[in-house]
Amino acid sequence: MRDPLVELTDRGLYCRAGDFYIDPWQPVERAVITHAHGDHAVAECEHYLTAAPGRGLLALRVGESADIQPLAYGAPIVHRGVGVSLHPAGHILGSAQVRLEHHGEVWVVSGDYKLGPDPTCAPFESVRCHCFISESTFGLPIFRWAPPAATMQDVAAWWRANQQAGRTSLLLCYALGKAQRLLAGLDPELGPIYVHGAVERCAAVYRAAGVPLPAAPPVLEAARGVDFERALILAPPSAQGTPWTRRFKRPVRGFASGWMQIRGTRRRKVVDRGFVLSDHADWNELLGAIAGTGAERVFLTHGYAQAMARHLRERGLDAHPLATRFVGEAGGDELSNVHVHSDMPDESVSMPDLSDIPEAPDDEEAMPPDLSDMPESPDDEEPTA
Amino acid sequence: MRPFAALYAALDETTRTSEKVAAIRAYLAAVPPEDAAWAVYFLIGRKPRQAVSTRKLRAWVSEAAGVSEWLFDECHEAVGDLAETAALLLPPPTRTTTLPLHRWVEDRLLPLAGKDEAAQKADLRTAWDELDRNERLVFHKLITGAFRVGVSQRLVIAALAELGELAPATVAHRLMGAWQPSAAQFRGLVAAESDQPATSRPYPFLLAHPLEGDPAELGERDAWQAEWKFDGIRAQIVRRGGQLFVWSRGEELIGERFPELAPVAGRLPEGTALDGEILPWRGPDILPFAELQRRIGRKNLSRTILAEVPVTFLAFDVLEAFGRDIRERPLSERRQILEPLLAPLVGDVLRLSPVVAAPTWQELAGLRQGSRARNVEGLMLKRRAAPYGVGRVRGDWWKWKLDPLAVDAVLVYAQSGSGRRASLFTDYTFAVWDEGALVPFCKAYSGLTDAELAEVDRFVRAHTLERFGPVRAVTPELVFEIGFEGIARSRRHKSGVAVRFPRILRWRRDKTPADADHLDALKALLAT
Numbered sequence: 001m002r003d004p005l006v007e008l009t010d011r012g013l014y015c016r017a018g019d020f021y022i023d024p025w026q027p028v029e030r031a032v033i034t035h036a037h038g039d040h041a042v043a044e045c046e047h048y049l050t051a052a053p054g055r056g057l058l059a060l061r062v063g064e065s066a067d068i069q070p071l072a073y074g075a076p077i078v079h080r081g082v083g084v085s086l087h088p089a090g091h092i093l094g095s096a097q098v099r100l101e102h103h104g105e106v107w108v109v110s111g112d113y114k115l116g117p118d119p120t121c122a123p124f125e126s127v128r129c130h131c132f133i134s135e136s137t138f139g140l141p142i143f144r145w146a147p148p149a150a151t152m153q154d155v156a157a158w159w160r161a162n163q164q165a166g167r168t169s170l171l172l173c174y175a176l177g178k179a180q181r182l183l184a185g186l187d188p189e190l191g192p193i194y195v196h197g198a199v200e201r202c203a204a205v206y207r208a209a210g211v212p213l214p215a216a217p218p219v220l221e222a223a224r225g226v227d228f229e230r231a232l233i234l235a236p237p238s239a240q241g242t243p244w245t246r247r248f249k250r251p252v253r254g255f256a257s258g259w260m261q262i263r264g265t266r267r268r269k270v271v272d273r274g275f276v277l278s279d280h281a282d283w284n285e286l287l288g289a290i291a292g293t294g295a296e297r298v299f300l301t302h303g304y305a306q307a308m309a310r311h312l313r314e315r316g317l318d319a320h321p322l323a324t325r326f327v328g329e330a331g332g333d334e335l336s337n338v339h340v341h342s343d344m345p346d347e348s349v350s351m352p353d354l355s356d357i358p359e360a361p362d363d364e365e366a367m368p369p370d371l372s373d374m375p376e377s378p379d380d381e382e383p384t385a
Numbered sequence: 386m387r388p389f390a391a392l393y394a395a396l397d398e399t400t401r402t403s404e405k406v407a408a409i410r411a412y413l414a415a416v417p418p419e420d421a422a423w424a425v426y427f428l429i430g431r432k433p434r435q436a437v438s439t440r441k442l443r444a445w446v447s448e449a450a451g452v453s454e455w456l457f458d459e460c461h462e463a464v465g466d467l468a469e470t471a472a473l474l475l476p477p478p479t480r481t482t483t484l485p486l487h488r489w490v491e492d493r494l495l496p497l498a499g500k501d502e503a504a505q506k507a508d509l510r511t512a513w514d515e516l517d518r519n520e521r522l523v524f525h526k527l528i529t530g531a532f533r534v535g536v537s538q539r540l541v542i543a544a545l546a547e548l549g550e551l552a553p554a555t556v557a558h559r560l561m562g563a564w565q566p567s568a569a570q571f572r573g574l575v576a577a578e579s580d581q582p583a584t585s586r587p588y589p590f591l592l593a594h595p596l597e598g599d600p601a602e603l604g605e606r607d608a609w610q611a612e613w614k615f616d617g618i619r620a621q622i623v624r625r626g627g628q629l630f631v632w633s634r635g636e637e638l639i640g641e642r643f644p645e646l647a648p649v650a651g652r653l654p655e656g657t658a659l660d661g662e663i664l665p666w667r668g669p670d671i672l673p674f675a676e677l678q679r680r681i682g683r684k685n686l687s688r689t690i691l692a693e694v695p696v697t698f699l700a701f702d703v704l705e706a707f708g709r710d711i712r713e714r715p716l717s718e719r720r721q722i723l724e725p726l727l728a729p730l731v732g733d734v735l736r737l738s739p740v741v742a743a744p745t746w747q748e749l750a751g752l753r754q755g756s757r758a759r760n761v762e763g764l765m766l767k768r769r770a771a772p773y774g775v776g777r778v779r780g781d782w783w784k785w786k787l788d789p790l791a792v793d794a795v796l797v798y799a800q801s802g803s804g805r806r807a808s809l810f811t812d813y814t815f816a817v818w819d820e821g822a823l824v825p826f827c828k829a830y831s832g833l834t835d836a837e838l839a840e841v842d843r844f845v846r847a848h849t850l851e852r853f854g855p856v857r858a859v860t861p862e863l864v865f866e867i868g869f870e871g872i873a874r875s876r877r878h879k880s881g882v883a884v885r886f887p888r889i890l891r892w893r894r895d896k897t898p899a900d901a902d903h904l905d906a907l908k909a910l911l912a913t
Binding site for chain 1: 397398399400450452453455456459460463464465466469470473474808809835
C-alpha cells in the first residue's frame with residue numbers, strides 16, 4: 001500500500017510528497033491554511049498559502065508582514081509534483097477545502113465547513129475524492145440546525161422584545177465569522193447596532209473584501225451619553241463580565257452558537273437566551289457532504305469523531321477518527337497507518353503537568369466544554385480619561 | 386401542552402427570580418384553572434409515577450430516529466439529559482395540537498402507566514407526531530417521572546400569592562399535604578378564604594441554616610435554646626380527625642414505613658402537629674443513619690428488621706395544639722406546651738428532644754466536641770423568642786455542626802454530569818489505598834469551581850484508561866480532600882465502609898497519589 005498522501009504528525013497534518021503542512025499547530029516552513037480561526041492558523045510560518053478571499057483575515061491573524069500567497073478558488077497549482085487547489089468550504093470568508101492530487105490519487109481536507117446559506121462567504125463546493133478528511137465538530141444526530149433564516153427571525157424578535165422592555169440586547173458570538181454573519185442577517189431598521197472592537201476589526205476586512213455589512217460602529221466610538229437601550233451589541237464571549245459591558249444597563253444576554261442546541265451548555269454560560277446558529281455542518285450536512293465526495297476512505301477530526309466514524313462504518317464506509325492535538329472524542333488507537341499522538345497516560349504517579357494539556361482552541365465551536373474566543377480580543381478596554 | 390412547554394422554556398432561560406415569578410404568574414393567570422392546577426402540582430416538584438421506563442424510551446426513540454442504541458447513548462452522554470436527548474433525536478412532527486395540559490395529563494399521560502408495551506409505544510408515536518421539541522422535552526420528563534424545573538417552591542408560592550393577593554405563608558400551607566389537581570382545587574388555592582378540608586395537611590417545615598461563625602456573635606446565651614442535632618429523617622406527626630399522618634419533609638406520607646409510631650402517637654390529643662426527627666434507636670443507643678437506610682429501602686418490613694432497627698420519633702416542636710395553630714407563639718411558649726403534651730406518652734417510641742444545658746457559649750462549645758460519641762452531628766441553636774417561621778427563614782434556627790471528617794483520596798473514575806454539567810466529566814469516584822491497591826470508597830459531585838471542573842474534565846479526556854459505557858477509568862493521578870459527615874460499616878461496599886454526604890473539600894495539587902490516605906485511616910474514623 002502506498003504511503004498516505006496526508007499524515008498526522010506532531011506539528012499537524014503533513015503532506016510528505018509536497019513537503020507542506022495543512023493548518024499546522026506550530027510554525028513550519030510551508031503552511032496551507034484552510035481559514036483564519038486561531039486553531040487553524042498559527043503565526044510565524046515562513047510561507048502561507050490560502051484562498052484569495054481569506055488573505056486579509058489571515059494577515060490580521062498572523063501579521064501583515066507574513067509571506068501569504070493568495071490562490072483563487074479552483075485554480076490549480078503544482079508543488080513538488082502534488083496538485084493543490086482550494087475550494088469554498090462555506091465556513092467563513094475565505095474558508096477553503098484543500099484538494100491534493102498525487103499520482104492519480106485525490107485527497108480532500110475539509111477544514112471547517114457548513115452547507116447552510118451564509119451571505120458573507122462563498123457556498124460549500126462538493127469535491128470528489130478518494131479520501132476525505134472531514135471535520136466532525138457536531139457529529140452527533142442531536143445536532144440538526146433549524147434553517148438559519150428562522151434563527152435570524154428569533155434573534156430579531158428577541159431584540160424587539162428587549163427594546164420594548166427598555167433593555168440592551170447583548171449578543172455574544174465569535175468575533176470572526178459568526179459576528180459578520182449575524183450583522184449581514186440583521187435588519188438595521190430595527191435599531192442601532194454596535195460592536196466590540198474585536199468584531200469591528202474583522203468586519204473591516206469583510207467590507208474591504210466586498211461583503212456588504214450594515215453600519216455598526218464600535219461601542220467605544222459611540223458618542224458620549226449615547227443610550228444603548230434600543231441597541232443590539234455584538235461582542236465576543238470574553239467580553240462578558242468585563243468593565244466593557246458595564247456601560248449597558250441591565251443588558252439581556254444572548255449567545256449564538258451551535259452548542260446552544262444543548263440546554264446544559266447554555267445554562268453553563270449563564271446567558272438568558274441561546275440561539276442555535278453554527279458555522280459548522282450539522283449531522284445531516286456532514287453525512288451529505290461525506291457522501292457527496294464519493295470518498296472510499298474517510299477520516300474524521302474534531303468533536304465527535306469516534307461516534308461519527310463508527311456510524312459510518314456501520315453503513316459500510318472505511319471511516320476512522322483522526323486524532324488531533326485537541327483532546328476530545330478523538331480515539332487515535334483506531335488508526336494504523338497514520339502517526340497518532342498517544343493520549344494514553346504513562347504509568348508514573350506524579351502530578352500531571354496540566355500546562356501540557358492544550359487549552360480549548362479559539363474557534364468557539366471546536367470543543368464542547370468551553371467556548372473561548374479570540375485570544376487577542378480584549379483590547380477593547382475602557383478609555384482612560 | 387404548548388403554553389406549559391413555553392413556561393418551562395421561559396423558566397429554563399432566565400436566571401432572574403423576578404422574571405421566573407412573573408412568568409409563572411402570567412401563565413397561571415392565562416390558562417384554565419384545571420391546567421393551572423396541574424402546572425402548580427408539577428412546578429412544586431410533585432410528579433406522576435414513572436409510566437415508561439428509560440430503557441424502553443431509549444429503545445423506541447432510537448428506532449423512530451433511525452439511530453443505533455450505542456449512538457443514542459453517545460448523544461445522551463453529550464446532552465446529559467435523557468428526555469432532552471430523545472426530544473432532539475426524534476424526527477420533526479407532522480401535526481400540531483392544542484390539547485390543553487390537563488387533558489394531556491389526565492387522558493394521555495396517566496393512563497399510559499397501565500397499558501401494555503405495544504399500546505404504550507403506539508401512544509408515544511402518536512404523541513411524537515404532535516409535539517414540537519420543547520413540548521416533547523416536557524412530555525418525556527413527565528412520563529419518565531423526571532420532571533424538574535429550576536424554580537424553588539418559594540417562587541411558585543410567590544406567584545400564587547401575587548395572583549390571589551394572599552400572604553405567602555397562607556399559600557404555602559394550602560400547598561402542603563395530599564391534594565388532587567382540579568379546577569376547584571386551584572380556585573381554592575388562590576381564594577381569599579380557604580374552604581377546603583385540610584385534615585391531613587402538615588405545616589411547612591422551618592429549616593435551619595448552617596452556622597459559620599462564632600456562636601457568641603448570636604448574642605446572649607440565654608436567648609438561645611440548644612438541642613442536639615440528630616441525624617435522622619425530619620418528619621411531622623399530625624393527629625386530626627381521629628387519624629394519624631406522618632409526613633416527611635418531601636411531603637410524603639411515611640407512616641406505613643414506621644408502623645411502630647402509630648400505637649403511641651395515635652394517643653396524642655386531637656388537633657396536634659409535632660415537628661421532629663425519626664431516628665433508629667435501640668435500647669439506650671442511637672444507631673448510625675446507615676442502619677435506618679437499611680430499613681427505608683425495604684418494601685416489606687420483616688419482624689427481624691423491626692427488631693434490629695427500631696425507630697423513635699424525637700419531638701422538638703409543637704405547631705398545633707388542641708386544634709389551634711400556635712406557630713406564631715415564641716419557641717419558649719411552644720416548648721412549655723410541648724413538654725406536658727408529650728409527658729404521658731414518652732417512652733421508646735416517642736421522645737422529647739432534650740434541651741442542652743450549658744450556661745455559657747464556651748461550655749456549650751465543649752459539649753459540642755463530644756457530639757460524635759453521642760452519634761449526633763452537633764448542635765441546633767434556636768432563638769427562644771422566635772415564632773415558627775415558614776421555610777428557610779434566616780436568623781432563628783442555626784445548625785452548628787462538627788467539622789466534617791476528611792481524607793485525601795485519588796480520582797479513579799469519572800462520568801459526565803447532567804443539567805448544566807452535561808458533557809463535562811463532573812461526577813467522580815474516589816479511592817484510597819488498601820494493601821497496595823486503590824479501593825473506591827465514595828462518589829462526589831460537588832465542591833469544585835467551574836474552572837476546576839473544566840480542568841479536571843480535560844484531564845479525564847486526556848487520561849482515559851478504559852471506557853465502561855459513560856464511565857471512564859482514568860490514570861490515578863489527581864488527589865482531592867474528601868469531606869463527609871459520618872461513616873459506617875457497610876457490607877454492600879467493596880471498601881467495607883459507607884460515608885454520608887461526601888463532597889470535595891479541595892483539590893490537593895500538592896499531593897501525589899502516594900500521599901493519599903489508606904483504608905485503615907477511614908476505618909479508624911469508625912470509632913470516633
